[in-house]
Amino acid sequence: MAKIVVINGTPSMVSRINSVIEYAEDHLRDNGLEVDRINVVELPAEDLIHTKFESEHIVKANGLVAEADAVIVVSPVYKASYTGVLKTFLDLVPQKGLAGKIVLPLFMGGSLAHLLSIDYALKPVLSVLGARYILGGVYAVDSQAVRNDLGEVELADELKLRLSEALQELTEEIKHRALR
Numbered sequence: 001m002a003k004i005v006v007i008n009g010t011p012s013m014v015s016r017i018n019s020v021i022e023y024a025e026d027h028l029r030d031n032g033l034e035v036d037r038i039n040v041v042e043l044p045a046e047d048l049i050h051t052k053f054e055s056e057h058i059v060k061a062n063g064l065v066a067e068a069d070a071v072i073v074v075s076p077v078y079k080a081s082y083t084g085v086l087k088t089f090l091d092l093v094p095q096k097g098l099a100g101k102i103v104l105p106l107f108m109g110g111s112l113a114h115l116l117s118i119d120y121a122l123k124p125v126l127s128v129l130g131a132r133y134i135l136g137g138v139y140a141v142d143s144q145a146v147r148n149d150l151g152e153v154e155l156a157d158e159l160k161l162r163l164s165e166a167l168q169e170l171t172e173e174i175k176h177r178a179l180r
Helices: 017-030 045-049 056-067 084-090 117-128 157-179
Strands: 003-008 034-039 070-076 102-109 138-141 145-147 153-155
Touching: 003 017, 003 056, 017 034, 017 070, 017 102, 017 138, 017 145, 017 153, 017 157, 034 056, 045 056, 045 084, 070 117, 070 157, 102 117, 102 157, 138 157, 153 157
Parallel strands: 003 034, 003 070, 070 102, 102 138
Antiparallel strands: 145 153
16 A cells, blocks of 8 residues: 655644645545654654754654655745744755655645745755655645634635645556556
8 A cells, every 4th residue: 555644844733734634634545545644843842953863753754754655745834935843854854755755745825925835945845855756736825724613624615626636646646656
């Protein structure tokens, strides 16, 4: 069974972007894929800030990345880029840690003004880590993930459609590689 790891770079576990992650995980599991998640904010801050490559938590997280056929990188957009929390983890991924992996970015920002943050902020770093097959990704705006009266986050139909299409492309690429 193909494995996918989600690297969640949000600094808050109550972020609306977690609903995007849950949607993606459900979609992938429904398609018979194994999904693990790294919530970077749950890794020890000292290990991240002091780049403790040998930390058992970092070694375990990097092991999930190493075992994965595909990686989904998720982040809210702050100041025209992905979060510092995500950057601290990416700095600990081995130099060619994404080589041979399919990568799908999922970002959420306050407006369309930072739509290109995936291309200009994230993709260069992913390339340095050896990623050569980076899918276009999905950029969502905050207004497409709204909390209802019960406190649950509802994703807009248009966002669900774009997520489903990107996840289907990811699934097809994984299956195509398995046939080689």
